Amino acid sequence: MTTSLVTQADITSRRILAIDDEEANVLLLRSVLEREGYTDIHCLTDPTRAMKAYIDLEPDIVLLDLMMPEVDGFELLEAFSHHDRPEEFRPVLVLTADTTLQARRRALSLGAKDFVAKPFDVIEVGLRIANLLETRILYQRLISR
Amino acid sequence: MRFWADRPLAIKGMVFIAIPLAILFGALASLYLSSTAEERAEADVRRAFAIQRDTYQVHALLSQAAAGVRGYALTGEERFLEPYAVAERELPPTMRRLDEAIEDPGVRREYVTLVGLVDAKRAGLGGIVRVSRGGADLESSRAALESELSANRDVLERLGNQVDAIQRREAVLLDQRRDRVDDVRSRFLLLTAVSALLGLLGSIAAVYLFSTGIVRRVRVLEGNAERLARGEKLDELPDEADEIGRLAQRLGRASALLRAREKDLSESEERFRLVVDRVRDYGIFALDTEGKVATWNLGAERIKGWQAAEILGRHFSSFYPPETRGFLPQQMIERAILDGSAEDEGWRVRRDGTRFWANVVITALRDGEGTLRGFAKVTRDMSERRRAEEDLRTAREEAIAASRAKTAFLSRTSHELRTPMNAILGFGQLLEIDEQDFAPHHGSAVTQIMKAGRHLLSLINDLLDISSIEAGANELTIESISLHELLAEAHSIGTPLVEQAGLAFTLDLPEREVVVSADKRRALQVVLNFIGNSAKYNRAGEIVRLSGRVAEGVAIVEVADDGPGIDPADVPRLFTAFDRLGEQKRSATEGTGLGLALSRSLVESMNGKIGYDPASTGQGGRGALFWFSLPLAVDATATASAQAPKEVQEE
Numbered sequence: 001m002t003t004s005l006v007t008q009a010d011i012t013s014r015r016i017l018a019i020d021d022e023e024a025n026v027l028l029l030r031s032v033l034e035r036e037g038y039t040d041i042h043c044l045t046d047p048t049r050a051m052k053a054y055i056d057l058e059p060d061i062v063l064l065d066l067m068m069p070e071v072d073g074f075e076l077l078e079a080f081s082h083h084d085r086p087e088e089f090r091p092v093l094v095l096t097a098d099t100t101l102q103a104r105r106r107a108l109s110l111g112a113k114d115f116v117a118k119p120f121d122v123i124e125v126g127l128r129i130a131n132l133l134e135t136r137i138l139y140q141r142l143i144s145r
Numbered sequence: 146m147r148f149w150a151d152r153p154l155a156i157k158g159m160v161f162i163a164i165p166l167a168i169l170f171g172a173l174a175s176l177y178l179s180s181t182a183e184e185r186a187e188a189d190v191r192r193a194f195a196i197q198r199d200t201y202q203v204h205a206l207l208s209q210a211a212a213g214v215r216g217y218a219l220t221g222e223e224r225f226l227e228p229y230a231v232a233e234r235e236l237p238p239t240m241r242r243l244d245e246a247i248e249d250p251g252v253r254r255e256y257v258t259l260v261g262l263v264d265a266k267r268a269g270l271g272g273i274v275r276v277s278r279g280g281a282d283l284e285s286s287r288a289a290l291e292s293e294l295s296a297n298r299d300v301l302e303r304l305g306n307q308v309d310a311i312q313r314r315e316a317v318l319l320d321q322r323r324d325r326v327d328d329v330r331s332r333f334l335l336l337t338a339v340s341a342l343l344g345l346l347g348s349i350a351a352v353y354l355f356s357t358g359i360v361r362r363v364r365v366l367e368g369n370a371e372r373l374a375r376g377e378k379l380d381e382l383p384d385e386a387d388e389i390g391r392l393a394q395r396l397g398r399a400s401a402l403l404r405a406r407e408k409d410l411s412e413s414e415e416r417f418r419l420v421v422d423r424v425r426d427y428g429i430f431a432l433d434t435e436g437k438v439a440t441w442n443l444g445a446e447r448i449k450g451w452q453a454a455e456i457l458g459r460h461f462s463s464f465y466p467p468e469t470r471g472f473l474p475q476q477m478i479e480r481a482i483l484d485g486s487a488e489d490e491g492w493r494v495r496r497d498g499t500r501f502w503a504n505v506v507i508t509a510l511r512d513g514e515g516t517l518r519g520f521a522k523v524t525r526d527m528s529e530r531r532r533a534e535e536d537l538r539t540a541r542e543e544a545i546a547a548s549r550a551k552t553a554f555l556s557r558t559s560h561e562l563r564t565p566m567n568a569i570l571g572f573g574q575l576l577e578i579d580e581q582d583f584a585p586h587h588g589s590a591v592t593q594i595m596k597a598g599r600h601l602l603s604l605i606n607d608l609l610d611i612s613s614i615e616a617g618a619n620e621l622t623i624e625s626i627s628l629h630e631l632l633a634e635a636h637s638i639g640t641p642l643v644e645q646a647g648l649a650f651t652l653d654l655p656e657r658e659v660v661v662s663a664d665k666r667r668a669l670q671v672v673l674n675f676i677g678n679s680a681k682y683n684r685a686g687e688i689v690r691l692s693g694r695v696a697e698g699v700a701i702v703e704v705a706d707d708g709p710g711i712d713p714a715d716v717p718r719l720f721t722a723f724d725r726l727g728e729q730k731r732s733a734t735e736g737t738g739l740g741l742a743l744s745r746s747l748v749e750s751m752n753g754k755i756g757y758d759p760a761s762t763g764q765g766g767r768g769a770l771f772w773f774s775l776p777l778a779v780d781a782t783a784t785a786s787a788q789a790p791k792e793v794q795e796e
Contacts, residue, residue, distance in 0.1 A: 022568070024567075025568055097560040098559060117563075119566040122571050122578075
C-alpha cells in the first residue's frame with residue numbers, strides 16, 4: 001500500500017476528522033479506520049462545531065458528508081479553503097449519498113480532493129484515505145525541504 | 146345622302162368652297178356676255194348716226210353742186226363750178242362708207258335707189274357742164290340746157306326724197322337700237338344683282354352646311370370627349386365613315402373599353418370591400434392624412450365596439466389608453482411615414498373603456514407620385530393569444546418548478562435511502578471480512594444480510610434511475626459513437642458475468658464501421674442489462690450471442706440466448722416496471738425487476754426502440770432475443786467521436 005518513502009506508521013499516525021450527522025456512519029468510519037490501524041481519529045455529528053474543530057485540531061484529512069442540517073458540506077468546504085494557506089495541501093474526502101452529477105461537480109470544484117458515493121465499499125474508502133494522506137506527507141516533505 | 150356623309154372631310158370642304166365660287170364665276174361670265182351685247186348695240190347706234198350724216202352729206206354735196214352748175218351755166222363763170230368739183234371728189238368715199246355701214250335690208254333697198262339717183266344726178270350735172278363749155282350754138286344749147294336743168298331738178302328732188310326716206314328709216318332703226326341698248330343695260334344690272342345675291346346665298350349655304358354637317362358633329366365629339374373623361378355615357382352620333390365619324394367610333398370604343406374596365410374595377414373593388422367588411426378577426430380601416438378614421442369594418446366594430454357612424458371622422462388616438470394616448474399615436478404615424486409601416490403590440494381601449502391586448506400595423510398609403518394619401522390600420526385582438534401565452538408561460542414555469550422539485554426530491558430521496566444503506570452495507574462488509582471469527586451459521590447470516598442489502602441497493606439505484614429519466618432530470622450526452630467499440634466494450638465487461646454462469650459468449654460485429662448517435666454509458670448500460678438477463682436465465686452450456694447490424698436506417702443491437710424464453714402472455718408487460726416475470730418459478734435468480742423498464746426508458750430517451758422477439762433463436766421455440774435500436778449518426782466519423790473526451794456523468 002505504501003511506498004518506501006512513506007511508512008504505514010507515518011500514515012496511520014495522522015489526525016483524521018470525520019464529519020457526518022448520522023451517528024451510524026461516523027461509527028462505521030471509526031471502525032474502518034481503527035481496523036486499518038489509525039490512532040488519531042476525531043468524529044463529529046454536529047456540523048456547527050465542524051469549523052472550530054477544523055481550526056483547533058488541524059487535521060491531516062477531513063472525511064466530510066455533504067447533506068447535513070444547519071450547515072452543509074459545501075459551506076464547510078468553502079470555509080476550509082478560506083482558512084487554509086494557499087500552499088497547504090489538506091485533503092477533504094467527500095462521502096455522500098447524493099450521487100447527482102451537480103453535487104459531484106460542485107464538491108470537487110469547491111476543493112474536495114476525492115468523492116466517494118454512499119453506500120461505499122469499506123476497503124475502497126480505506127485505500128483512498130491512505131492515498132490522500134500519503135500525498136499530504138510527501139507534499140509536506142517537499143515544502144519543508 | 147349616305148354617300149355624301151361617307152365622303153372624307155377634304156372632299157366636303159372642297160365642295161363647300163366650290164359651290165359659291167362656281168356661282169360667282171357664272172355671274173362674271175354672264176356680266177361679260179351682257180357687256181359685249183351692249184357694246185354691239187352702241188356701235189349700231191353710232192352707225193345709224195353715221196348713215197344719217199352721210200346721206201345728208203350726199204344730199205348737201207349734190208344740192209350745192211347743182212346750184213353751182215346752174216350758176217356756171219348761166220354765167221359761164223368758172224368759180225361757180227367749185228362746189229361741183231368738191232362733190233365729184235367727196236361723193237365716191239361717202240358712198241363707200243354708206244355701202245359699208247348699211248346693214249338693214251330695208252335701208253339697203255333705199256340705198257340702191259339712192260345710188261341710181263346719185264349717178265343720174267352726177268351724169269346730168271356733167272352733161273350741163275359740158276354743154277355750157279361748148280357755147281357755140283348757144284340757142285340749141287340753151288334749150289338743151291333748160292331741159293337738162295329741169296331734169297336735174299327732178300332728180301335732185303327725188304334724191305332729196307330718197308335721203309329723207311333713208312333718214313326716216315334710220316331714225317326708226319336708231320330708236321330700236323336705243324331701246325335695245327337700254328334693255329341690255331337693265332339686263333346687265335339685273336344679272337349683277339342676281340349674281341351678287343347668288344354668291345352671298347352660296348356662301349351662306351356653304352357655311353350653313355359646314356356648321357351643320359361638321360361643326361355640329363365636332364361639338365358633339367367634344368362633348369363626348371368631356372363625358373368620356375367624366376366616365377358618363379356618350380351621345381349618339383350617326384355612324385358615318387368620314388374622319389369625324391371614325392373619331393366618333395373610336396371614342397365610342399374607348400368609352401366601351403373604359404366602361405368595361407370600370408366595371409371590372411368596381412366589381413373587384415366591391416369584392417375587396419366585401420372581403421374587408423366581412424373580416425371579423427381583424428379590424429381593418431383607413432385613416433386620412435391627419436389620422437382621422439375614414440373607413441370602418443365589421444372586425445373593427447367587433448374588436449373596438451364602435452359603430453361606423455360614431456367613429457368616422459374621429460382621431461384614432463381614441464383607441465389608445467390615457468397613458469399612451471399623448472405620444473404613441475403620433476409616434477406610430479411618424480414611423481409609418483418614415484419606414485412605410487409601423488407595428489406595435491400593446492394595450493388599447495374599447496368604446497366602453499375596457500382594455501384589450503392588440504397587435505397594430507399602420508401602413509402609409511401613397512399614390513403613384515408618392516404623395517401621402519392616408520394610412521391603413523390593421524388591428525388584431527391578441528387578448529386570447531396573450532392569455533394563452535400567459536397560460537403557457539405559467540404552465541411552463543410550473544412544469545419547470547415541478548421538474549426542479551422532482552429533481553430536488555430525487556436528490557433528497559437518493560440521499561435518504563442510501564444513507565442507511567451505507568451503515569448497513571458498510572458494517573456488513575466489515576462483518577464479512579471478519580467472517581472466520583463467527584460461528585458458521587452466523588457467517589451465513591452475514592452473507593444473507595449482505596445479499597439482501599445489495600439487492601435493496603440495486604433496487605434503489607434502478608428506481609432512482611427510472612425516476613430521474615422520467616422526470617427529465619437525467620442529462621444525456623448524445624454523441625457520435627462507434628457501434629463496434631460499444632459492443633466490444635459490452636462484450637469485454639459482460640464476459641466474466643456470462644462465464645461465471647457457465648455459458649459461452651459470442652460477439653458478431655457488422656462488417657463495416659457503424660456510427661450511432663447515443664449516450665455511450667447509457668447504451669452500454671442497456672446492453673449489459675440484456676447480457677445480465679441472459680446470464681441469469683440460461684443454464685450452463687448454452688450460448689449467449691451479442692450482435693450488431695444496420696437495418697432500415699437504424700443500428701440494431703441484439704442479445705440472443707437459448708434459455709427458456711418469455712411466456713407469450715407475459716410479453717406485453719415485459720418492459721413495465723416491477724414485473725419480474727415468473728418470480729416464484731425462478732426465485733434462485735436475483736434482479737430488481739426494473740432492468741428492462743429502465744432499459745426502455747434509456748433507449749427511448751436516446752430516440753431508439755426496444756423490443757423482444759420470441760423463439761427467433763435456439764431450438765424448439767426456446768430462446769429469447771432482446772434488441773434495441775439506435776439512430777445512425779448523421780455525419781460524424783467514428784474515430785473522432787469515439788476518442789472525444791467523455792463528460793463526467795451521473796450514475
